[in-house]
Amino acid sequence: MSRTVYVNGAYLPEEEARVSIFDRAFLFADGVYEVTSVIDGKLVDFAGHARRLARSLAELDMPAPCSEDELLAIHRELIRRNGLTEGMIYLQVTRGAADRDFAWSEGMTPTLVLFTQARALIDSPAAERGLKVISLEDLRWGRRDIKTVQLLYPSMAKMQAKARGKDDAWLVEDGFVTEGTSNNAWIVTRDGVLVTRDLSNRILHGITRAAVLRFAREAQMRVEERPFTIDEAKDAAEAFVTAATTFVTPVVEIDDAPVGDGAPGPVARRLRAIYIEESRKAAI
Numbered sequence: 001m002s003r004t005v006y007v008n009g010a011y012l013p014e015e016e017a018r019v020s021i022f023d024r025a026f027l028f029a030d031g032v033y034e035v036t037s038v039i040d041g042k043l044v045d046f047a048g049h050a051r052r053l054a055r056s057l058a059e060l061d062m063p064a065p066c067s068e069d070e071l072l073a074i075h076r077e078l079i080r081r082n083g084l085t086e087g088m089i090y091l092q093v094t095r096g097a098a099d100r101d102f103a104w105s106e107g108m109t110p111t112l113v114l115f116t117q118a119r120a121l122i123d124s125p126a127a128e129r130g131l132k133v134i135s136l137e138d139l140r141w142g143r144r145d146i147k148t149v150q151l152l153y154p155s156m157a158k159m160q161a162k163a164r165g166k167d168d169a170w171l172v173e174d175g176f177v178t179e180g181t182s183n184n185a186w187i188v189t190r191d192g193v194l195v196t197r198d199l200s201n202r203i204l205h206g207i208t209r210a211a212v213l214r215f216a217r218e219a220q221m222r223v224e225e226r227p228f229t230i231d232e233a234k235d236a237a238e239a240f241v242t243a244a245t246t247f248v249t250p251v252v253e254i255d256d257a258p259v260g261d262g263a264p265g266p267v268a269r270r271l272r273a274i275y276i277e278e279s280r281k282a283a284i
């Protein structure tokens with residue numbers, strides 16, 4: 001069945017949706033995006049995603065395509081038109097179309113595209129089984145805090161993981177894990193401390209990461225925001241990733257070595273359950 005998508009003010013069947021070949025996202029990856037999960041037909045942490053979108057746009061001197069209220073209305077209308085109960089809404093904002101030139105001009109009209117993707121998020125086989133990851137050098141650009149559509153290296157890293165029969169890659173820079181290809185990386189030390197990398201330009205400031213940190217602290221878990229190495233992760237009791245697309249998903253193997261006993265651990269399971277329960281309550 002064809003989806004209804006949103007392009008620059010119009011709701012259209014996906015086959016009829018068009019953007020210009022001169023769009024700067026196509027020519028220069030000059031665009032940003034957000035991914036918001038939907039459970040029970042409602043948006044999870046929309047305010048967090050809208051805030052990060054505003055920040056990404058500001059960092060790139062791009063005008064906002066519309067107000068946050070209008071964005072919320074478009075998200076809800078797409079959920080309604082597509083009968084979406086569980087899955088994702090992808091939003092892309094680009095600087096717009098202009099004749100090809102590295103320099104952009106002021107006053108361009110942004111391109112705004114949104115589309116849905118139905119997917120089971122709560123009953124996830126990957127979360128039951130746990131992910132196997134490989135480590136790879138982080139060869140992305142230096143502003144990973146901006147959620148740009150420049151996703152070629154993460155795609156290449158994911159393909160390398162698949163070619164080796166694994167699920168994903170954890171990226172490493174200067175000896176420390178930055179994050180996963182499309183998620184934030186976490187470990188649980190043998191004495192029960194949750195560790196995830198501190199915020200900087202080197203990682204995306206995950207909305208799920210922020211929520212899980214909050215829930216972990218509310219549950220009196222000990223948390224440290226600091227870099228960790230692949231060796232520390234291999235030696236940890238547990239490892240997991242967080243993202244809007246995966247919530248909390250255990251990592252059970254790193255570079256062919258089992259993490260802990262090689263099965264999803266209790267801390268990741270508990271955090272996943274708390275995250276789903278709290279997100280359900282707060283979804284709008």
Ligand code: PDD
Pocket residue numbers: 035179180181182183184203204205206207208209242243244245
């Ligand atoms: N990716 N780090 C990277 C590099 C990401 O691409 C993502 C999300 C995250 C987690 O962020 P959040 O919790 O806000 O989803 C961390 C999205 C889901 C994607 O590209 O599909």
